[in-house]
Amino acid sequence: LFDLWTANRPPPSPGTNSGTDVIAFQGWHKFKEAFPPELIRQAIEAQPVEVTRCIDPFGGSGTTALAAQFLGVGSTTIEVNPFLADVIRAKLCHMDPDALAADLAEICSRTAQSERRKLERLINLPETFIEPGRAGRWIFDLNIAFRLESLLVAIDQLSSAEHRRFFRVILAGVLIGVSNVRVNGKGRRYRQGWASLDRDPSDVDRAFLLHARRAIVEVHKFSSRPKVSTSIICGDARAFRTRRMHELAIFSPPYPNSFDYTDVYNVELWTLGYLAGADANRALRASTLTSHVQINRRFAQAPKGSALLDATLVALTDARDKLWSPWLPSMVGAYFSDLLRVLGRVRDALHAESSCWIVIGDSKYANTHVPSAQILRQLASRSGWLVTSMDPFRSMRSSSQHGGATELHETLLVLKRS
Numbered sequence: 001l002f003d004l005w006t007a008n009r010p011p012p013s014p015g016t017n018s019g020t021d022v023i024a025f026q027g028w029h030k031f032k033e034a035f036p037p038e039l040i041r042q043a044i045e046a047q048p049v050e051v052t053r054c055i056d057p058f059g060g061s062g063t064t065a066l067a068a069q070f071l072g073v074g075s076t077t078i079e080v081n082p083f084l085a086d087v088i089r090a091k092l093c094h095m096d097p098d099a100l101a102a103d104l105a106e107i108c109s110r111t112a113q114s115e116r117r118k119l120e121r122l123i124n125l126p127e128t129f130i131e132p133g134r135a136g137r138w139i140f141d142l143n144i145a146f147r148l149e150s151l152l153v154a155i156d157q158l159s160s161a162e163h164r165r166f167f168r169v170i171l172a173g174v175l176i177g178v179s180n181v182r183v184n185g186k187g188r189r190y191r192q193g194w195a196s197l198d199r200d201p202s203d204v205d206r207a208f209l210l211h212a213r214r215a216i217v218e219v220h221k222f223s224s225r226p227k228v229s230t231s232i233i234c235g236d237a238r239a240f241r242t243r244r245m246h247e248l249a250i251f252s253p254p255y256p257n258s259f260d261y262t263d264v265y266n267v268e269l270w271t272l273g274y275l276a277g278a279d280a281n282r283a284l285r286a287s288t289l290t291s292h293v294q295i296n297r298r299f300a301q302a303p304k305g306s307a308l309l310d311a312t313l314v315a316l317t318d319a320r321d322k323l324w325s326p327w328l329p330s331m332v333g334a335y336f337s338d339l340l341r342v343l344g345r346v347r348d349a350l351h352a353e354s355s356c357w358i359v360i361g362d363s364k365y366a367n368t369h370v371p372s373a374q375i376l377r378q379l380a381s382r383s384g385w386l387v388t389s390m391d392p393f394r395s396m397r398s399s400s401q402h403g404g405a406t407e408l409h410e411t412l413l414v415l416k417r418s
């Protein structure tokens with residue numbers, strides 16, 4: 001079943017962004033920074049003991065939990081972004097495809113009957129979201145916003161909570177496509193000529209229907225996936241607790257490249273009602289790993305124990321005048337402090353001798369290289385981990401996610417809990 005799922009493709013790069021959205025479930029919402037499911041299988045098969053449960057403290061698109069489910073292995077996932085946590089829950093959920101199809105028909109017929117001319121669900125969105133927007137720019141034309149509202153109301157009327165979550169995730173998957181913006185690692189940009197796009201609400205219906213049908217076919221095709229225990233904790237990986245024990249941890253944290261996932265999924269977070277207001281948006285940013293400088297925060301002190309980190313911080317501080325933000329040296333120091341906290345939590349959730357597989361990428365600011373994997377290797381070996389292997393590979397990440405540089409490595413770092 002796993003091979004059917006991954007279409008037996010040639011082994012992809014173990015790094016992120018190697019094109020996983022062509023795989024069933026992973027196309028429900030584009031997530032460029034996903035690592036390939038094949039890496040999870042490799043990690044599970046490489047363990048000397050049977051893996052019954054694995055843990056991923058940075059869930060993202062849910063690759064670890066989903067791949068583990070296909071392999072009959074249980075999982076614990078931590079993900080701070082509530083929208084992404086729901087995407088993962090929706091993917092892992094065993095649903096009846098016929099019942100989903102019936103509910104899709106229900107949503108479509110309710111939406112067709114309702115000509116909404118009032119916004120209730122979307123009334124609290126920031127001013128920039130809906131026409132007339134602010135300073136002559138907006139993300140959704142008004143007629144598109146009315147149609148999104150109708151769909152949200154129709155979805156909310158479904159009796160099954162699991163189906164409501166599924167269809168909201170599907171709707172989220174088409175939001176950017178019917179909006180006036182594009183989103184990438186550098187943030188949100190207006191499309192060229194967006195003001196003359198002249199969108200029709202039927203565009204929303206078509207996109208939603210197509211996307212939902214495709215997803216329901218995938219649910220049907222893989223309905224014989226094993227039923228395993230999965231736990232998804234929506235929270236901060238630096239502070240999570242679980243009583244469950246695991247034989248393997250595998251994850252890819254945000255890289256210290258100023259990429260803020262709260263920005264990348266902001267349209268979905270607001271439109272689907274995950275953020276009640278600006279305070280909630282700020283709180284979410286503050287609970288993300290210190291991999292960006294988008295908010296004012298107190299940066300944790302850089303950890304001791306890595307000569308490479310010390311040298312990198314000196315070089316960054318010396319180059320302060322050339323940096324695009326004066327906070328970057330503090331951010332890089334705090335980033336590694338955060339990662340050590342996460343490793344501490346992960347350690348508590350692992351049986352002795354278990355492995356921890358980490359895919360991590362380097363960064364560069366004003367020609368100062370931040371060799372993330374090597375720094376983490378030094379820090380981890382001084383905090384109770386044995387370093388089993390460290391394999392750099394060619395990164396598939398685009399330059400924008402790496403702050404403009406193309407030659408930066410991603411590395412697979414394997415640690416063992418001593």
Ligand SMILES: C[S@@+](CC[C@H](N)C(=O)[O-])C[C@H]1O[C@@H](n2cnc3c(N)ncnc32)[C@H](O)[C@@H]1O
Pocket residue numbers: 016031033034035036057058059060061062063064078079080081084235236237238251252253254255261287288289
């Ligand atoms: C590189 S992505 C993980 C991708 C994942 N390996 C996959 O295949 O989809 C990092 C994820 O960490 C999440 N994240 C950031 N800060 C976090 C925190 N403090 N606690 C938990 N998750 C966090 C982000 O929202 C993002 O989804």
